[in-house]
Amino acid sequence: xxxxxxxxxxxxxxxxxxxxxxxxxxxxxxxxxxxxxxxxxxxxxxxxxxxxxxxxxxxxxxxxxxxxxxxxxxxxxxxxxxxxxxxxxxxxxxxxxxxxxxxxxxxxxxxxxxxxxxxxxxxxxxxxxxxxxxxxxxxxxxxxxxxxxxxxxxxxxxxxxxxxxxxxxxxxxxxxxxxxxxxxxxxxxxxxxxxxxxxxxxxxxxxxxxxxxxxxxxxxxxxxxxxxxxxxxxxxxxxxxxxxxxxxxxxxxxxxxxxxxxxxxxxxxxxxxxxxxxxxxxxxxxxxxxxxxxxxxxxxxxxxxxxxxxxxxxxxxxxxxxxxxxxxxxxxxxxxxxxxxxxxxxxxxxxxxxxxxxxxxxxxxxxxxxxxxxxxxxxxxxxxxxxxxxxxxxxxxxxxxxxxxxxxxxxxxxxxxxxxxxxxxxxxxxxxxxxxxxxxxxxxxxxxxxxxxxxx
Amino acid sequence: xxxxxxxxxxxxxxxxxxxxxxxxxxxxxxxxxxxxxxxxxxxxxxxxxxxxxxxxxxxxxxxxxxxxxxxxxxxxxxxxxxxxxxxxxxxxxxxxxxxxxxxxxxxxxxxxxxxxxxxxxxxxxxxxxxxxxxxxxxxxxxxxxxxxxxxxxxxxxxxxxxxxxxxxxxxxxxxxxxxxxxxxxxxxxxxxxxxxxxxxxxxxxxxxxxxxxxxxxxxxxxxxxxxxxxxxxxxxxxxxxxxxxxxxxxxxxxxxxxxxxxxxxxxxxxxxxxxxxxxxxxxxxxxxxxxxxxxxxxxxxxxxxxxxxxxxxxxxxxxxxxxxxxxxxxxxxxxxxxxxxxxxxxxxxxxxxxxxxxxxxxxxxxxxxxxxxxxxxxxxxxxxxxxxxxxxxxxxxxxxxxxxxxxxxxxxxxxxxxxxxxxxxxxxxxxxxxxxxxxxxxxxxxxxxxxxxxxx
Ligand SMILES: [K+]
Ligand SMILES: [K+]
Numbered sequence: 001x002x003x004x005x006x007x008x009x010x011x012x013x014x015x016x017x018x019x020x021x022x023x024x025x026x027x028x029x030x031x032x033x034x035x036x037x038x039x040x041x042x043x044x045x046x047x048x049x050x051x052x053x054x055x056x057x058x059x060x061x062x063x064x065x066x067x068x069x070x071x072x073x074x075x076x077x078x079x080x081x082x083x084x085x086x087x088x089x090x091x092x093x094x095x096x097x098x099x100x101x102x103x104x105x106x107x108x109x110x111x112x113x114x115x116x117x118x119x120x121x122x123x124x125x126x127x128x129x130x131x132x133x134x135x136x137x138x139x140x141x142x143x144x145x146x147x148x149x150x151x152x153x154x155x156x157x158x159x160x161x162x163x164x165x166x167x168x169x170x171x172x173x174x175x176x177x178x179x180x181x182x183x184x185x186x187x188x189x190x191x192x193x194x195x196x197x198x199x200x201x202x203x204x205x206x207x208x209x210x211x212x213x214x215x216x217x218x219x220x221x222x223x224x225x226x227x228x229x230x231x232x233x234x235x236x237x238x239x240x241x242x243x244x245x246x247x248x249x250x251x252x253x254x255x256x257x258x259x260x261x262x263x264x265x266x267x268x269x270x271x272x273x274x275x276x277x278x279x280x281x282x283x284x285x286x287x288x289x290x291x292x293x294x295x296x297x298x299x300x301x302x303x304x305x306x307x308x309x310x311x312x313x314x315x316x317x318x319x320x321x322x323x324x325x326x327x328x329x330x331x332x333x334x335x336x337x338x339x340x341x342x343x344x345x346x347x348x349x350x351x352x353x354x355x356x357x358x359x360x361x362x363x364x365x366x367x368x369x370x371x372x373x374x375x376x377x378x379x380x381x382x383x384x385x386x387x388x389x390x391x392x393x394x395x396x397x398x399x400x401x402x403x404x405x406x407x408x409x410x411x412x413x414x415x416x417x418x419x420x421x422x423x424x425x426x427x428x429x430x431x432x433x434x435x436x437x438x439x440x441x442x443x444x445x446x447x448x449x450x451x452x453x454x455x456x
Numbered sequence: 457x458x459x460x461x462x463x464x465x466x467x468x469x470x471x472x473x474x475x476x477x478x479x480x481x482x483x484x485x486x487x488x489x490x491x492x493x494x495x496x497x498x499x500x501x502x503x504x505x506x507x508x509x510x511x512x513x514x515x516x517x518x519x520x521x522x523x524x525x526x527x528x529x530x531x532x533x534x535x536x537x538x539x540x541x542x543x544x545x546x547x548x549x550x551x552x553x554x555x556x557x558x559x560x561x562x563x564x565x566x567x568x569x570x571x572x573x574x575x576x577x578x579x580x581x582x583x584x585x586x587x588x589x590x591x592x593x594x595x596x597x598x599x600x601x602x603x604x605x606x607x608x609x610x611x612x613x614x615x616x617x618x619x620x621x622x623x624x625x626x627x628x629x630x631x632x633x634x635x636x637x638x639x640x641x642x643x644x645x646x647x648x649x650x651x652x653x654x655x656x657x658x659x660x661x662x663x664x665x666x667x668x669x670x671x672x673x674x675x676x677x678x679x680x681x682x683x684x685x686x687x688x689x690x691x692x693x694x695x696x697x698x699x700x701x702x703x704x705x706x707x708x709x710x711x712x713x714x715x716x717x718x719x720x721x722x723x724x725x726x727x728x729x730x731x732x733x734x735x736x737x738x739x740x741x742x743x744x745x746x747x748x749x750x751x752x753x754x755x756x757x758x759x760x761x762x763x764x765x766x767x768x769x770x771x772x773x774x775x776x777x778x779x780x781x782x783x784x785x786x787x788x789x790x791x792x793x794x795x796x797x798x799x800x801x802x803x804x805x806x807x808x809x810x811x812x813x814x815x816x817x818x819x820x821x822x823x824x825x826x827x828x829x830x831x832x833x834x835x836x837x838x839x840x841x842x843x844x845x846x847x848x849x850x851x852x853x854x855x856x857x858x859x860x861x862x863x864x865x866x867x868x869x870x871x872x873x874x875x876x877x878x879x880x881x882x883x884x885x886x887x888x889x890x891x892x893x894x895x896x897x898x899x900x901x902x903x904x905x906x907x908x909x910x911x912x
Contacts, residue, residue, distance in 0.1 A: 261837060302837040309829065332822055339819050340890040359811075362818030363795050366788055369825070373765065381717060381758040387844070434796040 022428055025061060029424070032057035032086045041079030048074065051416060058420045061090035062427035063320055065181025065290040065402025066393070066419065068409045072186035080167060080184050084174050090427070091178025091209070091320040092140055136213045139220070140177060147173035147205045154197065176205035179320045181290025181402035189281075193293045194274070199281050206289040211247055212316035215240045238351045239327065243316045246330040247287065254283030254310050261303040266294070286310035288321040290402025297389065297405035304392055304405075311399035312372065314426075322400030322426035324365050331361040364430045371425065372398050375418050383407075383415050397422035478884055481517060485880070488513035488542045497535030504530065507872060514876045517546035518883035519776055521637025521746035521858025522849070522875065524865045528642035536623060536640050540630050546883070547634025547665070547776040548596055592669045595676070596633060603629035603661045610653065632661035635776045637746025637858035645737075649749045652729070655737050662745040667703055668772035671696045694807045695783065699772045702786040703743065710739030710766050717759040722750070742766035744777040746858025753845065753861035760848055760861075767855035768828065770882075778856030778882035780821045787817040820886045827881065828854050831874050839863075839871050853878035 035041075037053035048056075052068045059066045060083060075083060152169025159165045168184065175182050185191055192198040208216065214237070222234040258279040259267065267275045281293050286307050296307070314323010331346075335358050338346045346353040372394050379390040389405035396403045397419045411419065425433045491497075493509035504512075508524045515522050516539060531539060608625025615621040624640065631638050641647055648654040664672065670693070678690040714735040715723065723731045737749050742763050752763070770779015787802075791814050794802045802809040828850050835846040845861035852859045853875045867875065881889045 300837075301843055302833045305829075305833045305836070335815070336819050336823055336890070339815075355811075355815075359791070359795075359814060359818070362815070362822065363792050365822065366818065367792055373761070377758045377761045380761070381756075387757055434792070 029058050029061050043076050046074050060086040062400045062423040063091045063178050063180040064400040064423045072184045087178045087180040144177045176202045177209045179209045179289045189291045189293045203284045210315035210319045210321045212319040242330050243326045246326040255279040257306045265300045288315045288401040308395040311395045311401040314399040324368050328361040368430045398426040400426040485513050485517050499532050502530045516542040518856045518879040519547045519636040520856040520879045528640045543634045543636040600633045632658045633665045635665045635745045645747050645749045659740045666771035666775045666777045668775040699782045702782040711735040713762045721756045744771045744857040764851040767851045767857040770855040780824050784817040824886045854882040856882040
């Protein structure tokens with residue numbers, strides 16, 4: 001038996017880290033497809049096709065939240081729990097869980113595994129990475145547990161039984177923290193459109209999930225240090241500063257944009273606090289929970305385009321979210337600004353941005369946009385559905401946001417496959433997508449003379 | 457009197473080259489506004505508002521070709537000639553004409569003027585630039601003259617008088633060579649939808665105008681060298697190779713795309729040669745003449761999106777066209793491809809692309825896209841018109857292409873102003889637009905430590 005396993009193992013060893021990650025995600029998606037199609041998890045009389053099960057599995061593993069059928073009406077309690085596990089698995093990242101399993105089994109985590117983790121979370125230092133992974137998992141579980149308890153207790157007055165309240169509370173907490181956007185209410189957070197408490201808790205969980213693990217860990221370190229030594233001065237990393245500021249600027253810009261565009265439309269005649277919460281929640285959800293307190297197809301086209309842009313940018317890296325990521329966007333904006341000002345280096349917070357990071361950012365964003373543009377053109381070509389709804393669907397899938405104007409179940413087989421591919425690439429990241437084709441880094445050993453060209 | 461002029465002159469001297477170019481273009485636009493509004497140039501009973509005249513002037517100076525009124529029905533013969541002069545002025549570039557005037561007046565062309573020309577045409581060597589400019593002008597005039605004669609003689613059978621035939625022929629030749637896209641037929645090239653000879657001549661002129669002056673000059677050098685010495689080996693520049701190949705790839709991809717998307721729509725039931733010419737001509741025209749042999753609003757949405765992308769890319773640099781330019785697009789594609797393959801330098805035709813050019817390309821494209829995206833969102837917000845038509849209009853204006861789904865005259869004042877800004881930025885180039893704010897190149901004298909971030 002070992003004779004057969006060894007060659008496979010060696011073959012795996014030859015694959016690049018990123019190819020292995022893709023393989024892992026694919027396996028997880030296929031496993032989830034089979035799992036979620038088991039009639040044991042369905043309500044009576046419900047039948048789920050293989051394609052729809054695969055769609056749901058990829059949507060869950062990529063924590064997108066797009067659905068081709070009603071989660072609430074199709075799955076039973078056992079199904080909700082199974083789905084929650086898939087979300088957890090996808091959201092925290094297969095690599096994190098993988099490491100955890102390794103440690104649980106008492107195995108020493110090898111260099112190759114740590115290298116895998118590094119690529120998935122894009123960390124540049126290998127040191128202490130294993131410890132880091134454990135802390136990530138612990139942090140997320142603590143957040144989910146507290147969120148679940150807080151929501152469940154509050155839900156006791158909403159639902160008939162405490163079982164239902166706890167199921168709804170914990171599912172909502174997991175769905176929000178992993179930014180999965182799945183719901184078992186049957187209508188996202190629309191039933192809580194006037195319940196600011198539930199919305200506030202959900203926004204908090206969405207933000208904690210999407211702001212990026214490194215940020216959470218640095219804040220933890222800061223608080224822990226302060227607790228032990230009041231004089232302690234903590235230096236946040238450049239990454240944490242840039243990503244967090246970008247994250248909140250995007251939320252504010254999004255909320256203001258929605259407020260402005262919808263002032264004479266959806267928000268017409270609503271009280272200021274209603275307008276505030278509608279604008280704020282729908283802005284936060286593009287960063288990238290995908291829960292909604294309203295039917296987004298009620299928004300006017302300018303708002304929908306704004307949401308598309310926000311979903312495309314997506315969450316912070318090393319978080320549960322997708323999109324091109326906040327850092328990518330921030331670096332591009334900084335590069336354009338500094339270039340226009342005539343500087344030849346990008347300075348921010350008394351640090352310089354690495355030129356490699358600048359080119360990587362632009363490459364990621366450009367590839368992502370061409371991918372979305374191509375997908376949108378194809379979708380409009382083959383689907384007899386509303387064009388804006390298709391544009392919105394594509395950006396939502398790539399950003400793994402999961403907001404929808406309601407056309408997901410109406411997609412053709414080809415349309416569903418396109419959305420599946422977008423969700424998958426959105427989850428593994430453009431970066432990994434680009435690297436898929438290549439095996440090893442190629443160091444250029446020879447050089448040609450440089451020749452300048454005329455641009456723009 | 458000199459006492460007053462000198463400070464102004466000194467002030468001009470302090471402006472950066474690009475600011476001066478913008479100033480020149482603005483002055484030219486204002487001058488043309490006044491010129492084209494003179495009743496002397498209008499047919500009887502026609503009244504043109506200041507805004508519409510300004511719109512037409514910017515459209516002509518930027519050789520875009522978008523029109524808020526029928527050129528054929530508004531202007532008289534004198535008006536056509538005046539418009540042709542404005543097109544000529546805009547198309548060849550104010551700098552080229554400026555140099556020419558300098559030489560005609562017997563003045564020595566100073567370093568500053570040559571520097572201006574260098575920026576406008578994006579040439580990297582100052583040497584021989586003045587000679588180059590003269591050759592550019594000569595080349596364009598020769599092309600226009602031959603095109604005009606060929607078309608005028610052919611038009612003798614189309615039109616009642618030889619005056620009309622020659623007016624139509626020369627206006628068409630100037631409009632095509634400068635890629636202006638204005639027409640005095642009243643319906644672009646639709647009357648010639650089944651006349652492949654006229655279409656072929658027009659495509660040839662469009663390509664010669666949009667392929668970039670340096671390419672034409674290098675081809676001229678090659679032919680001249682061959683004529684003098686049969687053994688002569690000529691080495692095309694990297695720029696010429698890259699831009700020309702990209703140029704023709706875009707035309708082929710565009711034609712194939714149109715053919716594919718329209719096979720069951722507009723091209724349904726048409727003969728193969730009709731389909732070929734419809735696809736080919738509409739592909740060439742996005743590169744960026746703006747003439748059309750059909751009403752583009754008859755195209756289906758996927759085709760319109762494809763045309764938007766092609767118009768956004770636009771013509772080759774140092775040509776009469778706009779957009780982000782073919783080289784910008786080519787360098788981005790090369791960068792993505794080489795990056796995915798794991799190379800750290802971009803090698804093409806046994807040369808290496810300058811890393812500065814790579815970042816410049818991405819910065820140009822990203823800024824342009826955000827500009828168009830913002831403009832489109834605003835247009836959709838304020839205009840009660842078809843969304844796809846507004847998207848198309850914005851990309852057409854930025855690419856200075858001039859194709860339209862027919863909504864230009866229906867735009868509100870704000871909408872017209874947005875399109876004017878897009879045409880203007882499209883003409884001066886994103887590059888100049890970004891530099892507008894700054895005075896001098898800032899050399900960074902101090903450095904901070906570099907810190908890597910997590911991306912995408
Ligand atoms: K999501
Ligand atoms: K044009």
